[in-house]
Amino acid sequence: MEPAELERVREQFDQLVRERLPGAPIERVEVLQYGDDPEIEPGQLLARVVVTAPDEEPERLRVFEAFHDDHRAAFRDLRNELDKLPVRAVLQFTAGGSPGACVPGGPMLKLIHARAGAGPAPDGPGLTPVMARLGPEDLETLDTLITAGIAGSRAEAVRWALARIRERPAFELLRARTREIEELKSQF
Secondary structure, eight states: OOHHHHHHHHHHHHHHHHHHSTTOOEEEEEEEEBTTBTTOOTTEEEEEEEEOOOSSHHHHHHHHHHHHHHTHHHHHHHHHHHTTSSSEEEEEEEEOOSTTTSOTTSSEEEEEEOOTTSOSOSSOTTOOOOOOOOOHHHHHHHHHHHHTTSOSSHHHHHHHHHHHHHTSHHHHHHHHHHHHHHHHHHTO
C-alpha cells in the first residue's frame, strides 16, 4: 500500500475508533502493514487498538475482559468498516500498559475478516486449525508464494506446500513404512 494511502487509512481508522469507543481507555491506535510485524501477511493490514490496562496480571485481564464486554457493538461496527478496505484486514484489540507489559500471550482479541471476493473462507469443513512457529526463512518462503500469486495467505501456502509433498512418490513409501511401524508397535 502506498504511504499516502496507508496514512489516510490510519487517520480514518483512528477517527472511527474514537467515534465508536468514546471515553474508552484507548492507549493508542495503529494500522500496520506487511513488514511492520512478522504476523502480518503480504497484502494484509493489522488494525490494532491498544487498551490501557494495569501491569498486574489478574487485574489486567479483568480490565481487558470488561472492555470487551462493554464494547461488543463497537467491535462489530469497526469490523464492518475494515471490510470496506480494498485489502484483507485483521482487527486486533490488545491490553497495553507500561512498556514491556504488552507481551505475547497477554490479553488479546483478534477479529479476522477478508475483503469481499477475497476467495474462500480460511476455515471450513474438513480443515483443522494448526499453529506453527516459523523462522524468518520459512516466513519468507510462504510470503514469496503469496507474492507470486500461488497462494492467497500463509495458511494456503502451507496447504499448497503439503500437497506438493504428497505428490512425491517417496511420500507414499514413507506412509507405507509408517503403517508397518504402527502394526509392529501394536504387537507389543
